[in-house]
Amino acid sequence: xxxxxxxxxxxxxxxxxxxxxxxxxxxxxxxxxxxxxxxxxxxxxxxxxxxxxxxxxxxxxxxxxxxxxxxxxxxxxxxxxxxxxxxxxxxxxxxxxxxxxxxxxxxxxxxxxxxxxxxxxxxxxxxxxxxxxxxxxxxxxxx
Amino acid sequence: xxxxxxxxxxxxxxxxxxxxxxxxxxxxxxxxxxxxxxxxxxxxxxxxxxxxxxxxxxxxxxxxxxxxxxxxxxxxxxxxxxxxxxxxxxxxxxxxxxxxxxxxxxxxxxxxxxxxxxxxxxxxxxxxxxxxxxxxxxxxxxxxxx
Numbered sequence: 284x285x286x287x288x289x290x291x292x293x294x295x296x297x298x299x300x301x302x303x304x305x306x307x308x309x310x311x312x313x314x315x316x317x318x319x320x321x322x323x324x325x326x327x328x329x330x331x332x333x334x335x336x337x338x339x340x341x342x343x344x345x346x347x348x349x350x351x352x353x354x355x356x357x358x359x360x361x362x363x364x365x366x367x368x369x370x371x372x373x374x375x376x377x378x379x380x381x382x383x384x385x386x387x388x389x390x391x392x393x394x395x396x397x398x399x400x401x402x403x404x405x406x407x408x409x410x411x412x413x414x415x416x417x418x419x420x421x422x423x424x425x426x
Numbered sequence: 427x428x429x430x431x432x433x434x435x436x437x438x439x440x441x442x443x444x445x446x447x448x449x450x451x452x453x454x455x456x457x458x459x460x461x462x463x464x465x466x467x468x469x470x471x472x473x474x475x476x477x478x479x480x481x482x483x484x485x486x487x488x489x490x491x492x493x494x495x496x497x498x499x500x501x502x503x504x505x506x507x508x509x510x511x512x513x514x515x516x517x518x519x520x521x522x523x524x525x526x527x528x529x530x531x532x533x534x535x536x537x538x539x540x541x542x543x544x545x546x547x548x549x550x551x552x553x554x555x556x557x558x559x560x561x562x563x564x565x566x567x568x569x570x571x572x
Contacts, residue, residue, distance in 0.1 A: 299488075299489070301487055301488065303487065304487075312488060312493065313488075314495060376486075376489055377487075377488060377489030377490075378489070379484075379488075379489035379490055380435070381433050381435060381484045381489060381490060381491055382484065382489045384433065385431055385433060385484070388431055404436075409438065410437060410438040410439075411436070411437055411438075411494070412435075412436040412437075413433060413434065413435055413436065413491075414433070414434040414436060414479070415431050415432070415433055415434075416431070416432045416434075417430070417431065417432070418430055418431055418432045419432075
């Protein structure tokens, strides 16, 4: 099995606010991320696909195809958007790294038909990121 | 909803420290042979990067595996305050009788962070310089990368 990874960057704004919490609780739990006018990040997404190289083309999947999937599913949906208000898949959720990474996994997994989605890593900044794996992948060994 | 996915939170921290790779179990000549310039008697330093990976349920109310302010405070208290701008050999008791290689630094940091109460510690990855890094996942095979 071979793993191939493609990286993309998008920029978006967000804020953390739970309407079930009081204003004071929101400030205490979310800190400056609770600023009502939001703030932004340059996100970096790394998408890793696992598979066997095709004997004829030598490719797990055509990177051009992966690039197009990422453009359609991620860039058009999230780049230069406000994640709280403009991305329906995130509505009702706090747009943390953990939640955005899960949404991205669920968007990408059914679209990747050559090879299999193996790992999604979303960086909100160089020092903060979330990883998604298929649950049980570690226990089951390599897929 | 998240049961089909394993989600981890990763956070990076930095500290600068000096060390010397040297062991009393070897002769001076053998130390130089094994550790080379890393055994120079007055030590040398690095800007270390520590990557902490945690897993757990994402709390639907906060969207978080663990509160970052709590994690930052815990790592500062358990590791950074003891390691940053220190001599690992002299100032960190664990390295009085253990060579402070980055392998051992990983293991010591894992030991200090595994009691974090809000999530499960999956692994520690330490970059000694931008060109080398080390990972330790304790005795938990699931802590290794799938």
